[in-house]
Amino acid sequence: MKAQVLFVAPFKKLADDARLVIEEKFADRKDLFKIIEADLKEAEDLVKSFIDEGIEVIVSRGGTASLIEAEVDIPIVSVQVTITDILQAVLKSEVISSNIGIAGFENMIYGCDEIAKIFNINFVELLIHDSEEADKKILEAKEKGVNLIIGDAVSVKTAEKYGMEANFINSGKQSIYRALQEALLIAKVRRQDEHKTQMIRTIINKSHDGIVAVDKNNKITLFNPEAERIFHRVQYEVLGKKMRDICADIDEKKIKEEKEQLINIYNKQYVIKNSLVYVKNINQGSIYTLQNVSEMQRLERNIRKKLSAKGLVAKYHMNDIIGNSQACIKMKNKARKYALTNSTILITGESGTGKEMLVQSIHNMSNRSQGPFVALNCAALPENLLESELFGYVDGAFTGAKRGGRQGMFELAHGGTLFLDEIGEMPLSLQSRILRVLQEREVMPLGSESIIPVDVRIIAATNQNLAQMVQAGNFRSDLYYRLNILRIHMPTLAQRREDIPLLAESLINNMREINPQIKSISREAKFFLQECSWPGNIRQFVNMMERIMLLTDGEVITKDNVIAAYEDDKEEIMASSKTTAPLEEVLAEEKMENKNLAQMEKELLAKVLAEENYNYSKAAKRLGIHRTTLWRKLKK
Secondary structure, three states, X not given: OOOOEEEEEOOHHHHHHHHHHHHHHOHHHHHHEEEEEOOHHHHHHHHHHHHOOOOOEXXXXXXXXXXXXXHOXXXXXXXXXXXXXXXXXXXXXXXXXXXXXXXXXXXXXXXXXXXXXXXXXXXXXXXXXXXXXXXXXXXXXXXXXXXXXXXXXXHHHHHXXXXXXXXXXXXXXXXXXXXXXXXXXXXXXXXXXXXXXXXXXXHHHHOOOEEEEEEOOOXXXXXXXXXXXHHOOOHHHHOOOEHHHHOOOOOHHHHHHHOEEEEEEOOEEEEEEEEEEEEOOEEEEEEXXXXXXXXXXXXXXXXXXXXXXXXXXXXXXXXXXXXXXXXXXXXXXXXXXXXXXOOOEEEEOOOOOOHHHHHHHHHHHOOOOOOOEEEEEOOOOOHHHHHHHHHEEOOOOOOOOOOOOEEOHHHHOOOOEEEEEOXXXXXHHHHHHHHHHHHHOEEOOEOOOOOEEOOOEEEEEEOXXXXXXXXXXXXXXXXXXXXXXXXXXOOOHHHHHHHHHHHHHHHHHHOHHHOOOOOEEOHHHXXXXXXXXXXXXXXXXXXXXXXXXXXXXXXXXXXXXXXXXXXXXXXXXXXXXXXXXXXXXXXXXXXXXXXXXXHHHHHHHHHHHHHOOOOHHHHHHHHOOOHHHHHHHHHO
């Protein structure tokens, strides 16, 4: 192991003490230290040779430390002189003078005024920077009545030359130990930083994007090899220059405002982006990245061609899910957290609540977003076709098999996500094979004897109660528990009525081609939509909005337009409400029922809270909700 810490001792005793401390305190790491005896100019020359050998930190004392610090650019740790060290130097004299000069470099004499207060001694501080200054100041001190000098080697030698009593300040073992400990810590941090720097440098130099870093004055401080190829300039030519000096088409102000700009460099189109760099909220510069537009388009075309040919692209993202209701926010927050894992997810909820949109959003937010997204509706195919779709088959596996065989959904989804919709409809005979894939992460195509390893994240969805199906023997319990690792329940549209106005406005924008003259929807129309029954959930709502837009003649959708479109579904509403009352009465009745439910909930919460002696935590646990939710419901 190479030495990391160089200890430069200006005198022999300090070197001996340092060896003793290393032996006692750093026995298992003594190879990390190198000790040399040298003073001032001699030390300066020796240190430079050791730096080339990989020394990370230097430890020294007094003037030697100050001189080395001025000449090298690696950390210097000074062995601090303690009050005890100074006091021991004073006590070496048989008669303690009331007028003592303490001489040395700043890192030697700092703090001696504390001893002066304790022992009522007048200390004269003689701050020196070199041997010539020591000669002058010590002679002046003698003329002013100072008869004892304590200090470093230079000061003691000078004082003795003028016939003055002089005592040397030794550094104690505790001071040496602290300095060596600090030096090791600094060396470790420097090595970690160097490792990170090398990693970042490798990433920057190997990047296919041009990367240019500038300081807060917009002067170039970094210019990677790809930037050299783009601008036809080498790094040493551009360092210290401004971006506009190497490319007049770059509008620095526009880039900062718009974050990116399209520019032409040597007849090639590049997208240049700017990212500001902040250190403790203070802008210290920015980083420009340049991407070749033609190359970006080529890569995107290739990826899209490969995936889209098989329909293996997820088009929805989390921002496409419209809603600010508590139910919707809770659902999306869960999805965001689950997206960061590779665990299996089970999504439950009624038909039409948007389960596949959520699944695609999870895929696009996950670390598998660049991989394929494969969706299969388990209820859409008969058992024999479903098996071949899932696991694939080899040439000649069965009558009618495609020549050359076919990859199954698990293979197609390798590196990505497989969405199994309507998982409750999967035949029992196939459930055991699905379970094996989940456990072993490998598949065997039909007619094959070979095992194919797969890396697939499974997300399943159902509108059925799988737990009840397990009890009835219609679904394997072991598969259910394999699927039910992470769980998200999709709220019905009735459970997130406050999202309906947002959904309506979004659909008007998205379906504008149906009726371009429509500009908005009235408040009364939104309120009416909120009060309607939506047994078909969002799927039904989307269809209804399309009908409303076709039946609207003006620029604003009114309540009458909604009623006219909704009237055609009156029988469905009445059937779902189990009544033959007119539409307006059904809606009023629903509103009253919601109020009654709210009152019942309030009474239940109050009852449980009283039974638990108003202990909110116990009451919330019993109700199966969070303590904050209980408090919020009661307040509301």
